Amino acid sequence: MAFAVEVGSARMWLWWNRICMLGPMRVVVDWELCESNALCMAAAPEVFEVRDDDLLYLLDEEPGEELRAKVEQAVRSCPKAALTIIE
Numbered sequence: 798m799a800f801a802v803e804v805g806s807a808r809m810w811l812w813w814n815r816i817c818m819l820g821p822m823r824v825v826v827d828w829e830l831c832e833s834n835a836l837c838m839a840a841a842p843e844v845f846e847v848r849d850d851d852l853l854y855l856l857d858e859e860p861g862e863e864l865r866a867k868v869e870q871a872v873r874s875c876p877k878a879a880l881t882i883i884e
């Protein structure tokens with residue numbers, strides 16, 4: 798997806814183009830694999846929460862770009878490989 802930014806500079810256009818190309822990321826949990834050890838919550842507490850019932854709750858299925866590094870860290874830290882990011 799591309800569109801013109803009337804008052805923007807080339808840098809602005811590239812920024813918008815990059816955001817459009819990336820699209821929203823979507824976090825998927827394989828609930829069969831998850832063992833609720835909360836390592837993902839340690840990496841991205843805005844997105845993952847293991848509650849007193851020992852279950853993982855996905856707080857934000859489509860986190861914003863500002864959380865990408867944390868979510869990617871959560872994916873890497875999951876010992877069960879239960880997390881996937883879909884672009």
Ligand code: SF4
Nearest residue numbers: 831832834835837875
């Ligand atoms: S790190 Fe993996 S196994 Fe642990 S709670 Fe998160 S998704 Fe589940």
